Every structure is written in structure tokens, then in C-alpha cells.
Amino acid sequence: MRDILAHPRSMFSGQLRWVLIAIFVVLAPLAMKELELLTNFGLITQVNRALIFVALAQGLNIVVGLAGLLDLGYAAFFAIGAYTFGLLTWPTHDIEMSFFLAIWICALVAAVFGIIIGAPTLRLRGDYLAIVTLAFGEIIPALVRNLGDFTLTFRGRVLIEDYNLTNGSQGLTPLGRPDFSFLENLFGLDEGALNVGVNPTFWYFAIVITSMIVLFSAIRLNNSRLGRAWKAIREDETAADFMGVDPIRTKLAAFAIGASFSGLAGAVYASMLGAIFPELFKFQVSIFLLIIVVLSGRGSIWGVLIGGIIIATFDGVFLAQVLPDIFNGEVLPEYDVQSLRWVFFGIGLIVIMIFRPQGLFPPKSIETKIVPPTVESAEGVQNS
Amino acid sequence: MSIILEAQGVSKAFGRLVAVDTLDYTIEANSINSIIGPNGAGKTTFFNVVTGYYKPTTGKVVFNQRNISGSRPNQLTRIGIARTFQTIRLFNNLTARENVLIGMHHRLKSGVFGDIFRPPAVRREEAKAHEEAGQLLDYVGLKGYEEHAAKSLPYGHQRRLEIARALATQPQLLLLDEPTAGMNPNETQDMILFIRKLRDERNLSILLIEHDMKVVMTISDKVTVLDYGKKISEGQPDEVQKDERVIEAYLGRRALEMLKK
Numbered sequence: 001m002r003d004i005l006a007h008p009r010s011m012f013s014g015q016l017r018w019v020l021i022a023i024f025v026v027l028a029p030l031a032m033k034e035l036e037l038l039t040n041f042g043l044i045t046q047v048n049r050a051l052i053f054v055a056l057a058q059g060l061n062i063v064v065g066l067a068g069l070l071d072l073g074y075a076a077f078f079a080i081g082a083y084t085f086g087l088l089t090w091p092t093h094d095i096e097m098s099f100f101l102a103i104w105i106c107a108l109v110a111a112v113f114g115i116i117i118g119a120p121t122l123r124l125r126g127d128y129l130a131i132v133t134l135a136f137g138e139i140i141p142a143l144v145r146n147l148g149d150f151t152l153t154f155r156g157r158v159l160i161e162d163y164n165l166t167n168g169s170q171g172l173t174p175l176g177r178p179d180f181s182f183l184e185n186l187f188g189l190d191e192g193a194l195n196v197g198v199n200p201t202f203w204y205f206a207i208v209i210t211s212m213i214v215l216f217s218a219i220r221l222n223n224s225r226l227g228r229a230w231k232a233i234r235e236d237e238t239a240a241d242f243m244g245v246d247p248i249r250t251k252l253a254a255f256a257i258g259a260s261f262s263g264l265a266g267a268v269y270a271s272m273l274g275a276i277f278p279e280l281f282k283f284q285v286s287i288f289l290l291i292i293v294v295l296s297g298r299g300s301i302w303g304v305l306i307g308g309i310i311i312a313t314f315d316g317v318f319l320a321q322v323l324p325d326i327f328n329g330e331v332l333p334e335y336d337v338q339s340l341r342w343v344f345f346g347i348g349l350i351v352i353m354i355f356r357p358q359g360l361f362p363p364k365s366i367e368t369k370i371v372p373p374t375v376e377s378a379e380g381v382q383n384s
Numbered sequence: 385m386s387i388i389l390e391a392q393g394v395s396k397a398f399g400r401l402v403a404v405d406t407l408d409y410t411i412e413a414n415s416i417n418s419i420i421g422p423n424g425a426g427k428t429t430f431f432n433v434v435t436g437y438y439k440p441t442t443g444k445v446v447f448n449q450r451n452i453s454g455s456r457p458n459q460l461t462r463i464g465i466a467r468t469f470q471t472i473r474l475f476n477n478l479t480a481r482e483n484v485l486i487g488m489h490h491r492l493k494s495g496v497f498g499d500i501f502r503p504p505a506v507r508r509e510e511a512k513a514h515e516e517a518g519q520l521l522d523y524v525g526l527k528g529y530e531e532h533a534a535k536s537l538p539y540g541h542q543r544r545l546e547i548a549r550a551l552a553t554q555p556q557l558l559l560l561d562e563p564t565a566g567m568n569p570n571e572t573q574d575m576i577l578f579i580r581k582l583r584d585e586r587n588l589s590i591l592l593i594e595h596d597m598k599v600v601m602t603i604s605d606k607v608t609v610l611d612y613g614k615k616i617s618e619g620q621p622d623e624v625q626k627d628e629r630v631i632e633a634y635l636g637r638r639a640l641e642m643l644k645k
């Protein structure tokens with residue numbers, strides 16, 4: 001059991017593994033639909049949300065798990081992605097850009113913000129960086145709330161007056177959705193036949209594709225020149241500097257790429273919901289993502305994938321639906337069981353930190369490649 | 385012979401403590417140079433100045449005709465200065481091979497998109513780098529340990545891995561901070577031979593901090609003695625060995641007087 005936990009990849013090998021995964025992914029919505037009918041609990045929507053969180057967590061894992069930078073305000077990049085999508089597709093702004101173009105711009109904008117935030121702060125180490133990113137995570141939603149009606153003056157001249165950029169706390173709705181009308185024309189279908197709307201099964205596949213793009217990039221980066229440099233910085237920033245790795249550039253790259261994953265996920269999420277509000281990107285989101293990464297195993301891409309799906313589905317289905325259903329029926333009709341959510345995660349974190357601090361599915365290299373140290377290693381280790 | 389590195393009046397102060405005090409120092413190409421001196425004499429601090437970790441408080445360091453004071457460590461690595469550490473500083477959770485690959489980082493060209501999409505050029509570059517890393521590990525005597533986590537290696541092997549990682553940067557000047565610290569006599573003897581081999585086979589200049597007098601006296605072309613940040617003696621090993629100031633610094637004035645009697 002321990003072995004399978006440590007190496008989820010070793011369960012099946014080679015091509016068979018990929019075929020099984022593909023079949024599973026394609027059949028999952030059918031199974032979930034059946035389950036939904038049986039149990040009356042929303043499942044596909046929750047799995048969609050979970051997969052969005054997996055994509056977000058993959059980005060955070062690059063920053064926290066690979067580069068070793070504690071970012072407590074990562075939801076800010078999620079917000080930036082979602083709101084960039086909002087600005088580009090909210091009808092009131094008259095841009096109404098295509099979904100397929102907008103999502104990439106969102107990823108890019110988030111990456112640029114990653115660099116803007118990172119440039120002044122990445123000289124800081126450890127706790128200081130955590131505090132600055134925390135502040136940044138608070139500033140972005142506040143900014144969004146206040147840009148619903150803003151006036152910009154420069155030396156007494158009014159440049160912009162009472163402009164509604166973000167629609168304040170009411171949020172932006174409706175937002176752009178993927179438009180397949182060209183396919184309708186191509187195949188001579190009725191107008192609106194491929195209108196995706198809120199169809200959860202469509203969004204399931206859209207989000208699976210998004211997550212796969214993110215997953216693919218993360219896997220490739222993990223095993224590359226840049227990925228090695230991130231890990232070197234995580235292990236010993238000073239030594240990495242002496243070995244020719246520029247710490248600032250390397251950390252900026254982690255921030256930018258982590259942010260771009262988040263920007264992409266944020267854009268798809270915004271489109272799926274069709275409405276976004278500043279409240280969606282609160283501090284709790286940053287913490288929840290951090291919990292996913294830490295519980296799953298920092299630096300482990302497959303771990304974050306599997307752990308993220310489990311934790312976020314557990315949160316959305318069990319904690320949010322099943323538990324209230326059980327307790328609010330007869331036992332505690334008035335009690336808000338949802339408020340126990342953080343108690344659950346708090347306990348989970350403590351238990352993991354005590355019994356398995358490297359996380360449930362830690363990266364392979366940390367666990368397996370250890371030979372017992374010989375006697376000589378114990379002696380004469382000098383400290384300077 | 386040509387001079388590869390020249391420190392001119394270099395000082396480094398920490399507040400009121402002057403750890404390195406107006407030091408003049410030159411290194412000739414293809415030579416082994418040792419710095420010795422009591423604990424706290426400023427040897428490691430001088431290393432940190434030469435490798436760009438500290439900016440000298442006064443004076444300057446010239447490497448290959450180029451003023452390098454104020455450059456960052458990673459910039460100096462690129463132009464040919466590499467080092468190991470007094471306390472081993474490996475990337476513990478990375479494999480031996482990955483540790484060496486980090487040393488090659490600045491020579492590899494792949495960018496973010498190359499890393500993600502892996503066009504043939506990047507695949508070739510990576511394959512070549514992995515192979516070269518294997519050869520370097522073999523060279524320092526770590527064949528078979530390529531995929532072991534650095535932290536799991538025995539102490540002596542970790543020292544060798546640090547050297548392999550430094551060699552991977554393709555230095556002209558290699559600084560070794562107490563490479564035999566914590567080693568038994570056999571390992572120390574191996575290290576002496578190995579350092580010689582580095583100079584001869586790899587055309588390196590070596591700057592060595594060393595406590596083991598046997599090591600210093602056997603392999604050095606030049607020995608420099610520091611005390612309280614100042615150079616108190618310099619020359620060929622046998623000259624320095626006889627220098628009264630050196631004996632005094634090491635054993636104290638009283639010992640010197642006793643020796644004279």
C-alpha cells in the first residue's frame with residue numbers, strides 16, 4: 001500500500017496505462033451522471049471545479065514545490081486570469097473577444113503580472129516573501145472591487161472619469177463562452193445546436209483539455225534545464241548562484257509560469273461560470289491551493305494531480321453536500337456544517353505533517369534513491 | 385607565466401571586524417596555490433570575495449584582465465571561476481547527475497518553450513549534457529552513483545560530487561575550501577593526487593584552503609599564510625615552513641621562544 005501511495009505511476013506500465021487513463025477520462029462523465037441521479041448530489045460540476053483547482057495547484061506547485069518559494073497570495077493570479085477574461089468578453093466593454101483567443105491572452109497577462117509582482121519581491125527570502133505575496137493576494141480583489149467606478153486625474157486634469165472597469169462587487173456577467181457556430185455552419189446544423197452554455201459535460205471535457213495542457217507543461221518543465229534550476233534554488237539558493245544559476249531570473253520564471261497556469265485556469269473558470277465576483281478569489285482560495293500542494297506532496301506533479309482531484313472533490317461533494325445533508329436533516333438542523341471545512345483541512349495538515357511530512361504522493365527522487373549512508377559520513381562534518 | 389587572478393589591496397570588513405585586510409594576491413595560470421592560517425584568519429572570506437559573494441570593502445579583484453569586484457557569483461561562474469564549500473553544500477534531494485547538470489546550466493541554451501516542446505535541438509543538448517555529466521562523475525570516481533540522491537552519498541563521495549559539479553561549469557580557476565576536511569589519511573592521499581591530476585589534465589589553476597600541512601606542503605606551488613586577515617608570509621612551501629612569523633602565528637610567541645632555546 002505504501003508503495004502504491006508513493007508511486008502511483010507504478011501501478012500500470014507503458015501504453016496500457018495511457019489507454020486505461022483515456023478510457024477512464026472519457027467514461028467518467030457517464031458514470032458521474034448515473035451517480036448524480038442515484039444520490040442527488042452534484043458531481044460533474046464539482047469535478048469540473050476540482051480539475052480547475054488541479055490546474056491552479058499545478059501552477060502553485062511550480063512556485064512552492066519546485067522553486068521552493070512560499071506564495072500565500074497565489075489566488076491573485078487566478079483573479080487576474082478570470083478578470084482579464086471578463087474584461088475581454090463582457091459585452092458592456094464591446095470587445096467580446098473569442099474564447100479561444102482570450103484564454104491565451106489571460107495566461108500571458110497573468111504571467112506579466114507574475115513578473116511585475118516578482119521583480120521587487122523575489123529578492124526577499126522565506127517569510128518575507130510569504131508576507132508580501134499575502135498582501136498582494138489581498139490587494140487584487142480589493143482593487144477589483146474598487147475599479148467599478150474610478151476617476152483618474154493627472155496634475156489636475158481628469159483623464160478618466162467614473163469609468164466602470166470591473167463592475168465592482170456586483171461582478172461581471174454574462175461572460176464569453178466558446179463559440180462553435182462555425183462548426184454548425186460547416187455541418188449544416190441548426191443555429192445554436194452547439195451552444196455549450198452551462199452544459200457540465202461539455203465543460204468537463206474543456207477543463208480536462210485545459211488541465212492536460214497544464215499537466216503536460218509541468219511534466220516537461222520538471223525534467224528540463226529550467227526545472228532543474230528551480231529545484232537547485234529550492235535546495236540551496238546560494239550554492240545555485242555559485243554554480244551559475246541566476247537566482248532572480250530563475251525565480252521570476254517560476255512566478256511567471258506558475259501565474260500563467262493560473263491565468264489560463266482562471267479564464268476557463270470564468271467562462272464556465274459565466275459570472276465572476278471579487279469574492280471568488282479570497283485569501284481562502286490561496287490557502288486551499290496551498291493545502292492541496294502540501295497534502296499531495298510538494299514538487300510532485302502526479303501527486304498534485306491525484307491529490308488535487310481527491311481533495312477538491314472531497315471538499316465540493318462530501319464537505320459541501322453530503323455532510324450537511326446528513327447532519328442538517330435531523331441531528332443539527334440549524335448548524336452550519338460548512339464552517340467545519342477548515343477544521344477538516346487543519347486536522348488533515350497536522351496529521352500529514354506528523355506522519356508523512358513529504359505529503360501523500362511525494363516526488364520519486366526524494367523517496368527511493370536513498371542508499372544507507374556509511375559510517376564515514378557521520379564523522380567530521382564541519383560547520384563554518 | 386601569465387597571471388590569471390590578481391587581488392589588489394582587497395579588504396572585507398564586517399562592521400568593525402576586518403576579516404580580510406588590504407591583501408595583495410596573485411595566481412598564475414596552471415598552478416596550485418594554498419592559503420593557510422588559523423581559524424578565523426579570513427581565508428573563507430577571501431574566497432567569498434573572489435567568487436563574488438561579497439563585494440570588497442576596498443581594493444579590487446582582476447580576473448583575466450577584467451575587474452570583477454562587484455560581480456555576482458553566477459556571473460563569475462560564467463567567466464570561469466568555480467568553487468566548493470567548506471561545509472558541503474550540495475543540492476541534497478537531487479541526484480548526483482542532476483547536481484552536475486546544474487553546473488552546466490549556464491552553458492545550456494534551452495529556454496522555457498524549448499523545455500516544454502523539446503524540439504530536436506533541445507533533445508540533443510539534454511542527451512549530451514546527461515552523458516557529459518556521467519563522464520564527469522566517472523572522472524571523480526562516482527561511477528554507478530549517477531541516480532543516487534546527493535544526500536544519500538557517503539561523506540567523501542559528497543566532497544567528490546561537489547568537485548564534479550564545480551568542474552561542470554568548465555572553470556579556469558577552481559577554489560577548494562578545505563577539500564580534505566573530515567577525511568581519513570587514505571582519502572586525503574587520494575585527494576592530493578586528484579588535485580594534482582586536475583591541474584595537469586584539465587589545465588586548471590587551483591586555489592586551496594587547507595589545514596592539513598602534509599597536503600599543503602606536498603602539492604602547492606605557492607603557499608600564503610594569513611593571520612587576522614593579513615598576509616604574513618608567502619612563498620614556496622619549504623620557505624614558508626621555516627618562516628618564524630608563521631610558527632608564531634600558529635603556536636604563539638612563547639612556543640617560538642622555546643623553540644629557539
Ligand SMILES: Nc1ncnc2c1ncn2[C@@H]1O[C@H](COP(=O)(O)OP(=O)(O)O)[C@@H](O)[C@H]1O
Pocket residue numbers: 384398401403421422423424425426427428429430
Ligand atoms: N558574514 C559574516 N559576518 C560577520 N563576521 C564574519 C562573517 N563571515 C566571517 N566573519 C568573521 O570573519 C573572520 C574570518 O572568518 P573566515 O573567513 O570564515 O575565517 P577562516 O575561513 O580563515 O577560518 C572571523 O572572525 C569570522 O567570525
Ligand SMILES: [Mg+2]
Pocket residue numbers: 384427428429470
Ligand atoms: Mg573557513
